[in-house]
Amino acid sequence: MKASRLAAAAMLATAITLPAALPSAASPSDRPEPPGLAKQDTLRWSTPKDFRIGTAVAGGGHHTSQPYPAPFFNDQQYREVLGSEFSSVSAENQMKWEFIHPERNRYRFAEMDAIVEFAQKHGQVVRGHTLLWHSQNPEWLEEGDFSDQELRTILKDHIMTVVGRYAGQIQQWDVANEIFDSEGNLRTEENIWIRELGPGIVADAFRWAHQADPEAKLFFNDYGVEANNAKSDAYYELIKDYLAKGVPVHGFAVQGHLSIRYGFPAGMEANLQRFDDLGLETAVTEIDVRMDLPNGAEPTAAQLEKQASYYQRALDACLGVEDCNSFTIWGFVDKYSWVPVFFEGQGAATVMWNDYTRKPAYYALQESLVKATPGGEHRWEHHPAYRH
Numbered sequence: 132m133k134a135s136r137l138a139a140a141a142m143l144a145t146a147i148t149l150p151a152a153l154p155s156a157a158s159p160s161d162r163p164e165p166p167g168l169a170k171q172d173t174l175r176w177s178t179p180k181d182f183r184i185g186t187a188v189a190g191g192g193h194h195t196s197q198p199y200p201a202p203f204f205n206d207q208q209y210r211e212v213l214g215s216e217f218s219s220v221s222a223e224n225q226m227k228w229e230f231i232h233p234e235r236n237r238y239r240f241a242e243m244d245a246i247v248e249f250a251q252k253h254g255q256v257v258r259g260h261t262l263l264w265h266s267q268n269p270e271w272l273e274e275g276d277f278s279d280q281e282l283r284t285i286l287k288d289h290i291m292t293v294v295g296r297y298a299g300q301i302q303q304w305d306v307a308n309e310i311f312d313s314e315g316n317l318r319t320e321e322n323i324w325i326r327e328l329g330p331g332i333v334a335d336a337f338r339w340a341h342q343a344d345p346e347a348k349l350f351f352n353d354y355g356v357e358a359n360n361a362k363s364d365a366y367y368e369l370i371k372d373y374l375a376k377g378v379p380v381h382g383f384a385v386q387g388h389l390s391i392r393y394g395f396p397a398g399m400e401a402n403l404q405r406f407d408d409l410g411l412e413t414a415v416t417e418i419d420v421r422m423d424l425p426n427g428a429e430p431t432a433a434q435l436e437k438q439a440s441y442y443q444r445a446l447d448a449c450l451g452v453e454d455c456n457s458f459t460i461w462g463f464v465d466k467y468s469w470v471p472v473f474f475e476g477q478g479a480a481t482v483m484w485n486d487y488t489r490k491p492a493y494y495a496l497q498e499s500l501v502k503a504t505p506g507g508e509h510r511w512e513h514h515p516a517y518r519h
């Protein structure tokens with residue numbers, strides 16, 4: 132990022148006028164921390180009214196094979212940044228089947244309960260991820276010998292139990308995750324539910340989730356759908372069909388796992404807009420921007436600049452669409468990112484260095500958030516705990 136742009140972001144951030152203190156009416160437990168001076172320079176307090184800036188909460192998945200204790204429970208600085216920078220949190224792995232439903236008759240809710248409690252304490256909303264997916268399913272499910280009727284009951288019970296437990300506490304659910312391949316074909320072989328029960332099961336999953344929590348917004352979520360392409364076309368057609376049939380689908384989400392090795396997805400805003408035009412909410416749910424770092428190389432200034440521009444363009448695309456109200460990064464600090472574990476020789480995909488100092492990408496996001504609120508219509512001003 133150019134020095135002038137960094138300076139502009141810093142100036143914009145400090146230009147926000149803050150109240151001296153919040154009124155004392157609300158009890159500390161039912162309001163987020165007051166936007167005091169320390170808060171003026173964070174992402175969440177720079178967002179426009181009704182816009183959520185989120186992150187995945189590290190846990191499960193690749194973390195279990197890494198040489199550090201579970202970040203969410205053990206890294207105090209991680210928790211502080213998580214609470215102060217973000218107004219939305221997503222479970223990185225803690226709501227996936229293999230994690231939350233490890234045996235047929237046993238659920239493991241403790242970690243998710245802790246995340247929801249943390250979110251409430253910090254005035255954050257929660258995104259639920261995910262209910263119907265081809266990946267990270269427990270062995271008892273994938274290898275089980277179930278009749279179609281049993282499988283159907285297993286899925287329904289899972290959805291009613293998990294969605295029901297957190298009813299009223301989850302803003303958006305990724306009900307169906309990654310159901311199409313890159314050609315826009317349903318993953319009929321990989322996805323146990325579609326393979327065994329047929330494509331109609333996806334609509335049933337939305338119906339059951341709606342029954343269990345009528346307030347939650349129910350989403351399709353996928354990667355590689357940022358642009359208008361065969362895969363996003365497939366979602367567009369399916370969702371049109373669902374809406375015509377009255378299936379309770381409310382949103383379409385693009386994950387945003389990007390690499391500066393490739394061009395920025397063309398026409399992202401127009402693609403989000405066509406889903407918005409169907410009457411849906413849209414969201415960016417898992418963005419990170421990786422780069423090639425062969426043999427442990429450090430990122431160059433040019434790589435960081437390009438990364439910052441990708442984050443910023445994705446955020447601008449979302450901010451440009453009326454009902455794109457939620458922008459979530461898939462982790463905020465490099466040391467806990469899934470990227471280097473999964474893609475050898477790539478990394479530095481998040482917005483913070485390992486010591487939680489900010490990269491150009493952080494400032495780029497902050498700059499766009501501040502610019503999107505020219506009259507100073509920031510989130511905190513509309514919080515019920517704040518009165519002029």
Ligand code: G3I
Nearest residue numbers: 191192193194196223224266267354386388417469472473
């Ligand atoms: O299942 C194997 C297990 O058999 C093996 O013993 C073990 C050895 O390390 O690895 C296990 O797989 C791991 C898996 O989590 C299981 O929990 C993978 O290595 C590990 O890379 C994986 O990580 C998670 C990944 O989803 C799984 O797909 C990441 O933590 C998580 O960040 C990532 O998140 C996904 C979103 O949910 C959906 N969109 C894409 C996004 C990035 O992949």
